[in-house]
């Protein structure tokens with residue numbers, strides 16, 4: 225019984241968690257923007273760990289510009305510099321991620337300005353004190369007012385809101401992507417982030433590259449690598465002082481990890497269902513021997529062997545289905561808990577429940593066959609004499 | 612019309628330890644429709660075995676058996692089950708009820724296996740319970756009924772499918788004398804209603820209430836007598852010794 229419960233729970237949990245994880249991965253890939261590559265400063269050693277590259281700026285706006293200029297498949301190459309900063313509005317405080325960008329970044333992320341407008345070339349070039357904010361900022365600083373034209377301070381630099389972004393929801397790190405303030409990169413470098421970092425103003429956090437065609441992505445990774453190694457004068461087999469990531473790949477890998485977990489759960493489910501089947505067989509064998517006289521009576525009043533067999537098969541089936549339903553409830557609860565912890569959408573597939581109960585029923589019938597056969601084969605006389 | 616029951620030299624033996632017990636040997640008898648027959652004899656004389664043979668629960672090792680003129684000694688298990696379902700009503704010694712079924716459900720059982728639709732089944736079973744005077748006990752569990760009441764439920768179950776032959780094995784075996792008197796009156800009522808009854812008993816005063824008495828000894832018939840009306844007279848006749 226317990227085996228059936230666990231087995232069915234594992235199946236329901238696995239299918240639901242798998243579906244939820246899959247939905248979340250594809251949703252995140254969608255909100256990421258299609259065909260996105262990131263160039264991140266700092267090298268990786270052979271084990272894949274990040275090597276800090278000291279205080280040397282490894283990635284600059286110039287690098288981004290040259291990627292855009294020299295590689296035809298780079299639709300945009302958007303520099304970004306960011307830091308967590310306190311914001312102050314009239315009577316509100318809020319700490320958020322402040323990122324210096326140019327308009328290309330929103331193109332790379334396929335991120336629309338829902339209300340207001342994006343940065344002009346003039347604002348980018350002159351280091352204007354204007355900001356585009358995510359919906360969370362509107363809630364936290366401006367109590368949900370439209371926000372356009374309102375002012376707030378980052379540190380002690382005043383900014384004016386010119387645009388509000390479309391909602392994107394949770395990002396890959398499980399943090400809201402809408403809890404963000406974008407300001408022109410030049411402003412960030414000269415007035416807000418460059419100064420407090422203690423690094424030179426040119427240092428970037430990463431460059432986002434939107435590739436024109438998904439098929440060109442691997443080729444693009446190689447070309448960016450070659451271009452930047454050349455620009456950074458890295459020779460021979462010396463390690464690069466940057467790395468290139470495909471964030472969609474990272475998410476897909478996470479999806480694959482969930483699938484691996486799923487396979488593990490299938491193994492658990494199989495073992496549990498077999499164990500459950502054996503325990504059902506045991507229960508039924510005990511029941512048949514305890515009810516030997518009853519079987520004899522039933523035969524005496526006209527039950528055929530088939531009637532007796534059917535009766536015990538149905539009992540085994542009911543036993544298994546009760547276990548199955550308990551397991552389905554348990555599995556659904558576990559899936560909800562996992563989804564809630566991981567911040568995934570909760571998707572309890574009714575098919576998973578039907579499938580799992582189907583398995584349970586199948587196990588019940590298969591392991592009920594032998595006890596039912598034993599019951600049906602009893603000699604009515606022997607059965608009636610049984611005390 | 613052929614007799615309802617006709618056996619020619621049927622025998623049943625069981626291996627026991629090293630020897631063979633001839634529980635029923637070479638029994639020939641014929642019972643007509645509407646008879647009320649008592650099979651009488653000491654414990655171990657083969658009464659139950661004969662009854663199980665007649666009720667198609669047991670297969671004879673040799674001999675012929677025809678029920679309603681139809682060969683019945685060498686049928687498959689399923690055919691025998693079908694005949695039991697249709698033509699035979701069994702009354703066993705207690706406990707003969709399913710403990711996890713109500714009185715009504717117990718009475719319904721033969722109809723369930725006969726494939727009678729639910730509503731009709733209910734109605735017929737209720738009528739049968741009514742007939743034995745237990746209409747108000749329909750939804751009681753067996754352990755909520757007295758021994759006499761339980762036995763009446765068993766009788767209702769045996770007659771619910773209107774069988775050609777009612778077989779009762781020690782129906783009063785575990786009952787006190789006044790209760791067993793009630794049960795015997797019920798049998799007499801069934802007999803008057805046209806039912807054919809074969810009743811096994813080791814108690815002479817119970818056997819005396821049947822019209823015809825067959826006496827078994829060591830698996831053989833040693834006497835087969837029809838009461839002339841005066842029971843006391845019949846009791847006075849000494850048993851013939853077996854040949």
Ligand SMILES: Nc1ncnc2c1ncn2[C@@H]1O[C@H](COP(=O)(O)OP(=O)(O)O)[C@@H](O)[C@H]1O
Pocket residue numbers: 605625626627632633634652653654655656657658659660661
């Ligand atoms: N299934 C059986 N296996 C072995 N011996 C049996 C079996 N049934 C009956 N007997 C033996 O056959 C004899 C007749 O038994 P039974 O017909 O039950 O007698 P009665 O009902 O007259 O007391 C007894 O000696 C009994 O022990």
Ligand SMILES: [Mg+2]
Pocket residue numbers: 658659660780
């Ligand atoms: Mg007996």
